[in-house]
Amino acid sequence: MLIYCLALLVLQAVVTNGQLATVYTSCTKPNVVALTFDDGPYIYEQGIATLLKNNGIKATFFINGNNWECVYDDAMVTALQTAYADGHEFGSHTWHHYDLTTLPWDGTGGIHDEMWRTELALQRILGVSPALMRPPYGNYNDEVRSAAYLRNQSLILWDFDDGDSTGASVAAQQAAYTNVANAHPNNILALNHETYATTLNNILPFAITTLRNKGYTFVTVSQCLGINPYQWTAAPQTRTSDWNCDI
Ligand SMILES: *[C@@H]1O[C@H](CO)[C@@H](O)[C@H](O)[C@H]1NC(C)=O
Ligand SMILES: [Zn+2]
Numbered sequence: 001m002l003i004y005c006l007a008l009l010v011l012q013a014v015v016t017n018g019q020l021a022t023v024y025t026s027c028t029k030p031n032v033v034a035l036t037f038d039d040g041p042y043i044y045e046q047g048i049a050t051l052l053k054n055n056g057i058k059a060t061f062f063i064n065g066n067n068w069e070c071v072y073d074d075a076m077v078t079a080l081q082t083a084y085a086d087g088h089e090f091g092s093h094t095w096h097h098y099d100l101t102t103l104p105w106d107g108t109g110g111i112h113d114e115m116w117r118t119e120l121a122l123q124r125i126l127g128v129s130p131a132l133m134r135p136p137y138g139n140y141n142d143e144v145r146s147a148a149y150l151r152n153q154s155l156i157l158w159d160f161d162d163g164d165s166t167g168a169s170v171a172a173q174q175a176a177y178t179n180v181a182n183a184h185p186n187n188i189l190a191l192n193h194e195t196y197a198t199t200l201n202n203i204l205p206f207a208i209t210t211l212r213n214k215g216y217t218f219v220t221v222s223q224c225l226g227i228n229p230y231q232w233t234a235a236p237q238t239r240t241s242d243w244n245c246d247i
Contacts, residue, residue, distance in 0.1 A: 021133075021148035023140070023155040027187035027224030033216045034187075034224040035059040035207070036158065037194040038093055038134060039165070041076040042068040044200045049083035051200065055208050057218040058086075060229075061194065062093035062134040062156070065118045068195050070245035077125050077243075081236065084126045089220040089229045091132035091156060092118040100135050100144045111147045119151070124243060129231040132156050132221060152231050156221055158191035162203060165193045170202045177207045181214045187224060188216070 027034055037048060040063050052059050061083065065071045071080070084090060094100065095117040096109075104110040115133065122128050133153040135144055140155055148155055160180050162173040180188060188211070192199055211218075222229035 019149050020142060020145035021153055021155050023145065023157060024221075024225055025157040025189070026159045027189050027219075027221075028226060029219070029224050030186050031216055032187050032219045032224045033211050034189050034219055034221045035192060035204075036062060036134070036156070036190060036221060037192050037199075038062045039064060039067055039097065040069070040194040041071055041073075041079050042195045043075070044197060045076075045079040045194050046082060047200045048194055048204065049079070049086055049088055051204055052088065052218075053086045055218075057208065058088055058220050058223075059218065060089040060091060060132075060221040062091045062132075063118065063122070064093045064097050064136075065095035065121050066245040067093075067097045071118070071121045071125065072239075072243040072245055077239070080125050084128075089132075089222060090122055090126060090128060090130065091134060091221070091229070092122065092130045092153070093134050094118050094136060097136045099137055099139050100147075101139045101141045105143060105147070111144060112151075115147060115151055115153075123234075124237045127234040127236040128229075129233075131228050131231050154227065156189075158189045159185075160188050161191040162207070164196050164199050164203060170198050173198075173203050174206045174210075177203070177210050181210045181216075184214055189221070189224065 040061060069076050094114040100111050106112045122130050131153055133148055134156045138157050162176045164173055
């Protein structure tokens with residue numbers, strides 16, 4: 001019995017053993033805003049990327065494989081490649097947008113499968129292996145952190161949410177940006193979603209003006225933390241029949 005208990009303790013120690021991915025909730029550099037856009041790719045990605053580019057801003061997109069759209073859809077591939085060429089950064093938001101804390105460790109629909117499929121899509125479409133992962137709903141536990149650690153990734157949360165995905169009105173989202181700009185924290189790691197027309201048309205232009213007027217500059221997540229966005233980069237791959245959300 002004693003040996004059994006010791007074995008369990010050792011097993012637990014091996015699983016957790018400090019081998020947990022780093023979790024970042026805020027930026028570290030002063031006077032910067034990292035705008036992030038979750039849940040794409042979707043039909044507004046190109047517009048958002050272009051609006052940012054026209055304002056000299058680079059931002060970060062945490063993408064799913066099969067959420068609002070299939071990442072391998074022709075239009076989505078074009079949007080992703082265009083935004084990447086414009087200097088925007090891409091991290092994983094995992095495949096189906098499942099709550100990772102409810103999933104088994106491995107197997108189809110497990111934590112690693114949800115992570116791997118999106119990593120593969122980013123490798124194929126952009127030629128990047130993401131080092132940054134945002135867990136859907138911001139939900140994670142030690143198992144999720146352990147999986148991310150084994151996949152050489154950090155978890156990226158946020159410290160400001162404009163409320164676009166939780167039903168806040170345009171006025172309320174703009175007020176949220178006004179309030180955070182007035183509070184003037186050292187830096188801002190802002191959660192937005194690329195899946196709403198209002199985020200593109202009403203919120204983003206307002207946020208850019210409001211935050212710029214307070215002296216912030218806009219950077220990607222890797223820049224605001226001083227870390228690598230990617231484990232490696234290569235040339236994008238050529239589409240094959242495997243670029244398919246149904247398999
Ligand atoms: C892990 O990721 C970092 C970037 O965060 C990269 O520099 C390093 O080469 C990666 N290590 C492995 C073994 O892939
Ligand atoms: Zn999400």
